[in-house]
Amino acid sequence: MKQNRREENLIADRVERIYDAYPRKVGKPKALIAIRKQLIKQARGFSYLLDRTSEFAHAWRGATQSERDFIPHPATWFNQERFNDDPETWRKHDPKAKSPPPKRIIDLPHGFAEYAWKYRDVYANWKKWADVPVSIRDEFLMWRKRHPRQ
Numbered sequence: 001m002k003q004n005r006r007e008e009n010l011i012a013d014r015v016e017r018i019y020d021a022y023p024r025k026v027g028k029p030k031a032l033i034a035i036r037k038q039l040i041k042q043a044r045g046f047s048y049l050l051d052r053t054s055e056f057a058h059a060w061r062g063a064t065q066s067e068r069d070f071i072p073h074p075a076t077w078f079n080q081e082r083f084n085d086d087p088e089t090w091r092k093h094d095p096k097a098k099s100p101p102p103k104r105i106i107d108l109p110h111g112f113a114e115y116a117w118k119y120r121d122v123y124a125n126w127k128k129w130a131d132v133p134v135s136i137r138d139e140f141l142m143w144r145k146r147h148p149r150q
Contacts, residue, residue, distance in 0.1 A: 014039060014046045021050060023057040024071040031074035038078050052083035059090045067091075 015035045019028065038049060060071055070091075072082065082090075132140075 011036065011039060014050075018046075018050050018053050019074060021053040021057055022074045022077070023060045024068070024074060027073050027075050031078065034075040034078035038081070038083075049083060055087060056083065056090055059087060063091070 015032050018035050018039075019025075019031055022031070035049070039046060042049060056077070060068065063071075072080075077083070
């Protein structure tokens with residue numbers, strides 16, 4: 001009887017350690033059940049599960065709060081045996097996150113950005129002065145003569 005109790009305590013301790021290593025702390029009762037099930041089921045055992053869970057947590061280190069919303073609940077992760085997945089698939093980019101602004105033209109003449117606002121729909125596609133249509137370039141140069149730099 002004491003042997004079984006010791007074994008149960010050991011398993012409970014290991015389950016808690018694995019849960020503590022997981023990066024998202026939600027649904028603890030279901031998570032503990034799922035972890036326990038995997039500990040008993042997996043031939044690789046405790047050290048494998050703990051290592052994979054720690055690697056998963058490391059993959060999410062430095063994530064923004066909106067990215068952290070994409071971390072699966074621990075019960076889901078363990079029940080679906082995602083610890084066996086390729087670590088490259090563990091972290092995905094938030095599709096709602098704003099993409100960086102498009103790169104602007106590097107060699108634009110001074111004042112072109114304010115002038116080109118009326119062409120904003122196509123302006124993002126112009127990477128260099130040569131990409132700007134000739135008619136718009138000529139129009140800008142005429143505008144620039146009327147509005148010299150200050």
